[in-house]
Structures are given as structure tokens and as C-alpha cells.
Amino acid sequence: MCLSNMDPELARHLFFEGATLVLLGVPEGTEFGIDCNSWEAGPRFRGVKMVPPGVHFIHYSVKRTGGSRGETGPRTGVFMHLEQKDIRLFNWNPQDEVLVPAPEEEAEKLRLQLTSLDPFLGPYPFDSLRHWVSLSSHIKKEVTARLQPVCGNIYAFPEVLPTEEMTHTEDRARHNLPRYDLECQSYKEGMARLPLMKQKAGTEIRFSQLPDKMYPENASPAEVTLHSMDLSYALGLVALSSPAELQFSFVCFVLGNVYEGFEQWKNLLNLLCRAETFALQHPDMYSEVISILYHQLAQVPTDFFIDIVSQDNFLTSTLQVLFSFLCSPSTDKTLRKKAVRFRAHLTKKFQWDFEEDPLDCAPIVVQLPEGWDATETETS
Structure with missing residues (x-):
């Protein structure tokens, strides 16, 4: 008004x-x-x-x-x-x-x-x-x-500081780094002379720490494989804040020009779209996630998510996995209906193809816990 x-x-x-x-x-x-x-x-x-x-x-x-x-x-x-x-x-x-x-x-x-x-x-x-x-x-x-x-x-560009001052030659020698006063012989050597930097304390956005491992401690080889295909366990560790943080990180990126916000948004979305068991257990939350994505994707141009090098659209393949179980008969009827409408809307607006087999149908490379031999998994 x-x-x-x-x-x-x-x-x-x-x-x-x-x-x-x-x-x-x-x-x-x-x-x-x-x-x-x-x-x-x-x-x-x-x-x-x-x-x-x-x-x-x-x-x-x-x-x-x-x-x-x-x-x-x-x-x-x-x-x-x-x-x-x-x-x-x-x-x-x-x-x-x-x-x-x-x-x-x-x-x-x-x-x-x-x-x-x-x-x-x-x-x-x-x-x-x-x-x-x-x-x-x-x-x-x-x-x-x-x-x-x-x-x-x-x-958008927070202040960064060197991890150590190393202003004197002896400081750099102690860390096995080249001296400043010697001419660089290569690009690699020049990069090696740059000090290690870290973001100034207190300026970091306190995004939720997403789990490095998708499976619980002491998981069996079979459990590792299961949790690597269905990320419900990993999502459960951060689920309470997921819808709010999905919006917070998106606003940080789109309105605040913070690239870190885009990375957090992508990682959160990846968890949400690959957690089938969690989605089926929490239909109301996933109904909210669809509404959030509907409004967020209305803010970006149609080619925004396409990688200019690989021409691969990460969002298409990620949402494709989401629709593969949200649009199935086992999903809550109301949620399924909303997911089908959302998929049709994206297909019409962005010309995205959700009919091809998802990339997840390809063989999955599972990172085993340290100390495990690959043969253990094969014989389990």
C-alpha cells in the first residue's frame, strides 16, 4: 500500500x-x-x-x-x-x-x-x-x-586476520615458510608465502553445525550404507531448526549477499530432500518446507542454480529425490497432493525434468568408518 x-x-x-x-x-x-x-x-x-x-x-x-x-x-x-x-x-x-x-x-x-x-x-x-x-x-x-x-x-565480506603474525623471518622459518624478501620462483611458491587467514572472532554467522558423518557411532557396515542413502538420522540432529534456518540462510544470501548463506541453504536442503523416513514421520514439517521453497524459488531467475562449468542443476537432482518419495502412495495424502502440485509448478516455470531417474540411482560410494576394510562390507 x-x-x-x-x-x-x-x-x-x-x-x-x-x-x-x-x-x-x-x-x-x-x-x-x-x-x-x-x-x-x-x-x-x-x-x-x-x-x-x-x-x-x-x-x-x-x-x-x-x-x-x-x-x-x-x-x-x-x-x-x-x-x-x-x-x-x-x-x-x-x-x-x-x-x-x-x-x-x-x-x-x-x-x-x-x-x-x-x-x-x-x-x-x-x-x-x-x-x-x-x-x-x-x-x-x-x-x-x-x-x-x-x-x-x-x-558480506567479513574482516579476516592472519592465524599468526609471523612478521619476522625467524617466525616463518619455524613454520617452514619461504622468506618475504626472496623472489618467487612460481605461482605455487607465491601462494605459499601468503599467511593463513581466519575470520575475525565474533563476525561468524552461527549456523547449525551439520553432521560430518551421516550415521551414528559404532554403526555396522549395513547401517552405514542405510544411513548414507536415507539421511533421516543426520537430519534428526538439526531438524528442530531446519525450516527457520532454511529461511535465515536464504535471506542472508539473497538480501545480505553472504555466499556462506547459500552454502548452508544448499546443505540443509540436501539433508531435507534425502531423508525419506523423517519426511514420512513429519508430514506437517515437510508441508512447510514445500511452502518455503515455493516462495524462495520465486525470487531467483530460472538459470540461477545451473553451474556454469558442468551445466548440472544441483537443485533439480536434489528435488528429484524428494519428489520420488513425497509423491508416492505411502506418503500422507495431503502432503502428497501438495508435492505433486509443487513439482508441476517447477516443471512449468523452470522447465526442469523430474522424470529421469535420479542421480541417486547410480552406485553410491559410501565412506566407511576409519579402520574398516571394504571387504567387511562386501561380506556383511
Whole structure:
């Protein structure tokens, strides 16, 4: 709903009942966004008003000095949960180019000045609210508190630091690394001279640690094979947070430009789509997963998931496995009907072929526990 078309009384009600974000000092030209919307900040920009209660994703990129129009730096984002009539005050830190939250008491002092701030606050675009809710319906306050970095900000390119300083020649000699002052003889040698780097502590998104092994400890060879084909055991270790984290990681990637979010999304989806036993036991959860995927895939171009090198679409083969059991007679009738409709929708929109035999029908290479001999499996 555009503000110009909104009833004046309704607009006044939303102004005082909705949440308000006051953002002071944001440089002109900064690309600023909330949820699925983004704009270029002008000289009068001081924040956003009439924000509906709930979880929102704020994101921004600073315009580079001397760059051409539209050239911005890496994106920074933050999830925040807003209550009705909430007021949040942020001040711009020019050194780190981030918005820093002010103490609550400072924000509360602005409540009496809201009317005077009104001309400098942009209205939340209500016509896009449904779109945002469809991408974030499972992301609750406690989810953001658990997954968001300790520092509070989600960086597209977080700061990295060397694991060890090794500024002196003797330091590098101790680790058997080449000296800096010697000429490189090859590309490999040049790469070897680069220090090992790690992400700055506190900036890591705290994604759930997905299991390295798909089977329990002390599993027999037959059990290893079973759990490698049906990932229900592995999914069970992270299942409670799967729908919310599937949305959280997708938003981090699509709106926050965080590639790590895409990797987590893919890995979670792989677990969900290859856990037949779990799916049959939890039809309501898988109905939600289908709804989540429906809205997520509406946000991407048709060729987004195709690897430009292999031309292999990982999503087609992964969903193909999912449909192989969700569309079978043994599945809950309501879930089966929804899965069939979803498969037809993807076939029509993306021209994906789900009729070929899934890649899983090929021989499976099972990684055996350490110390096991392959002959054990053959004779079991």
C-alpha cells in the first residue's frame, strides 16, 4: 500500500503504533534497505517509520567516494525484532562504515520528537510486506538471537586476520615458510608465502553445525550404507531448526549477499530432500518446507542454480529425490497432493525434468568408518 493512497487516519495510526527506526548520519548515496526493499539515501534521510512488528532485515552499502554512480561497497546487514511502538536509534560510525545502536534511553528521548522527525522518515512499503513475510515466516526473535553473529552485524565480506603474525623471518622459518624478501620462483611458491587467514572472532554467522558423518557411532557396515542413502538420522540432529534456518540462510544470501548463506541453504536442503523416513514421520514439517521453497524459488531467475562449468542443476537432482518419495502412495495424502502440485509448478516455470531417474540411482560410494576394510562390507 503506497502512502499517497493511504487513508490519512490510517497513516496517522500506523505512524504512532508502528515501530520507528531513526538512523542518524547515514552518508548521502548509501544504498539502504529494509526487508525486500532498498533505496538510495538522500540528504534528508533519517530513517523509516510505520514499521510493522516482527523480525526485519536491515541492510546497507556505502557509496564509494570517487566511484561512478551506483558503485557501492560490500553490504552489511542485521536482523532485528521490533515491537509495536518501538523506537530504535542508530548512529553512523564513519570509520567502520556501520550503524551502531544507541542506548535505549537515548532512543526513548526521541519519542516526543517523532512529529518533528516525520518529514525525514520514509514510510515502510506495506505493499511488499506479504512478500517479506513469505520469506521470513519462521524466523523468530529467538532464531535471530541464536544464529546472528556475536558482533550483531552480518557482513558480506567479513574482516579476516592472519592465524599468526609471523612478521619476522625467524617466525616463518619455524613454520617452514619461504622468506618475504626472496623472489618467487612460481605461482605455487607465491601462494605459499601468503599467511593463513581466519575470520575475525565474533563476525561468524552461527549456523547449525551439520553432521560430518551421516550415521551414528559404532554403526555396522549395513547401517552405514542405510544411513548414507536415507539421511533421516543426520537430519534428526538439526531438524528442530531446519525450516527457520532454511529461511535465515536464504535471506542472508539473497538480501545480505553472504555466499556462506547459500552454502548452508544448499546443505540443509540436501539433508531435507534425502531423508525419506523423517519426511514420512513429519508430514506437517515437510508441508512447510514445500511452502518455503515455493516462495524462495520465486525470487531467483530460472538459470540461477545451473553451474556454469558442468551445466548440472544441483537443485533439480536434489528435488528429484524428494519428489520420488513425497509423491508416492505411502506418503500422507495431503502432503502428497501438495508435492505433486509443487513439482508441476517447477516443471512449468523452470522447465526442469523430474522424470529421469535420479542421480541417486547410480552406485553410491559410501565412506566407511576409519579402520574398516571394504571387504567387511562386501561380506556383511
